[in-house]
Amino acid sequence: MSNPDLPPGWPAMSIAQAHALLTQPGSPLETEELTIRGVPTKVWKNTPPSLRAVVEHARSHGEKIYLVYEDERVSYEAFFRATARLAQAMADQGVTKGDRVAVIMRNLPEWVAAFYAAAALGAVVTPLNAWWTGPELEYGLTDSGTKLAVVDAERYERLAEHIPNCPDLVRVYVSRCRGDEEFAHPLVAKLEDLIGAPNDWKNLPDAQLPPAEVGPEDDATICYTSGTTGKPKGALATNRAVNTAVMTGAAAGARSFLRRGEAPPAPDPNAPQRSSLISVPLFHVTGNMAILNPTTFAGGKLVMMYKWDPIRAFELIEREKIQAAGGVPTIAWQLIEHPARKNYDLSSLESVAYGGAPSAPELVRRLRETFPKSQPGQGWGMTETCATVTSNGAEDYINRPDSCGPAAAVAELQIRDPEDGRTVLPTGAVGELWSFGPMNCKAYWNKPEATAQTFIDGWVRTGDLARLDEEGFCFIIDRAKDMLIRGGENIYCVEVENVLYDHPAVMDAAVVGKPHRTLGEEPAAVVTLKPGAAATEAELRAFVAERLAAFKVPVEILIRHETLPRNPNGKILKSELKELFVPAQANA
Structure with missing residues (x-):
């Protein structure tokens, strides 16, 4: 039976045909095959080569507003000046390519500057969980061998007594200090003494990034897994893996147009700036790789929430005319169900997307009823895959509301026998999901045994139970261990x-x-x-x-x-x- 909500004649082409058209030679989303760590791998040809390249490109967006936090507004030019100045300070402290730099704070403009400053030097950025306790933060710093950390005042209070137990640390910069607070520890200094408050970044003198050679296969980030059981593991990703999501998101949107029988719109440099609400933590791959990094490269406006609160989200969507929101299904449900929603103008919303947890099929219908202009979407990924591997949106999501979508054009999924990890199961069978592609991390930091169990010949053994249908749409059934x-x-x-x-x-x-x-x-x-x-x-x-x-x-x-x-x-x-x-x- 056909779905009455779908346009006549949909789909105009198969997923495979759409991917072939999108990735053909000469297109912005062209793909090529490279050998990565000895394994032939399809990659986006035009992916930014490094996070440093993303920072350098960001400056071209000039005086467009980049970061909004409460009453703070930071332009791309102001962000670049603060980032370059902080990168130079890190270099002066001896940070070089391959050193680990931890960023430990809630969603703040300083988080973004610290992340990109370290990445621009070729350091391995290690975003630690801002919810962790002092002992947990000590574990993250010592496990990663962090040389320099940038933290906010609340995190510093938790961490202070543990600094002597972190022998690799040479400097801790603290932001958002209260009053005339002074630090007794000789390794600790105020971040504001270097770059000032975000609203003042525009007054910083012109600056350039310190010299550094950073390439696609150089290490970029260590993001720690959720740690719901046992000690968290640090997933080590390259610059190519981190930046893959920059192109993957654009490709998913273009694919929806082709499936509808329409040509994807050409990039318009004069189009109004897109704005996104970031309510998920930047220390998670969804926040920093699926939202922050693509937004930065594209020149969008990022409206930051210190923590999720539906009323505050309504206020910000109305005030900033936000077009994209979401994060996890619970946030989408609260946008729909909260009784105060009717008191705010949320008509600017064009996209409510989410991942990170299973979502009920009913959520698609409710989002379309509540926000008629908005396209619901969801995807699947994990820390070990640098966020997005699959995407489902537009008519595809309406037609398969219980699927997280097909793999990106540069990715591949297989369903294997959970027992032997080798036998590939037939279409429709439930088994363990394996993921392959340039977005995959290369290893767990300093954990060879865990690495050998999860990262195998370029594949990631996910631990998810799933099935694939005849067109490659993925249906997550459950976590194997759950x-x-x-x-x-x-x-x-x-x-x-x-x-x-x-x-x-x-x-x-x-x-x-x-x-x-x-x-x-x-x-x-x-x-x-x-x-x-x-x-x-x-x-x-x-x-x-x-x-x-x-x-x-x-x-x-x-x-x-x-x-x-x-x-x-x-x-x-x-x-x-x-x-x-x-x-x-x-x-x-």
């Missing part, structure tokens, strides 16, 4: 969660395993209801029972008033939720 086995029956958590999301009262849902003496485990759920909505546990269990087999129905559903706990990447911390279902005697 799949429940109830008396020998496999239960994919996301399947049960999507049914719960279909209930009109449910805002957020997570399914976890509840220990059982004979069955091993049974499904249990934790849900958050939408503002003003009501539902009982019995009602929700009956709702699931009408739609899924009896063995998949949660034996217990806890209804919470607060949002479900998440890590900074937007993933629900199921390890915490599982504790809610541990028998009381086990905790005695």
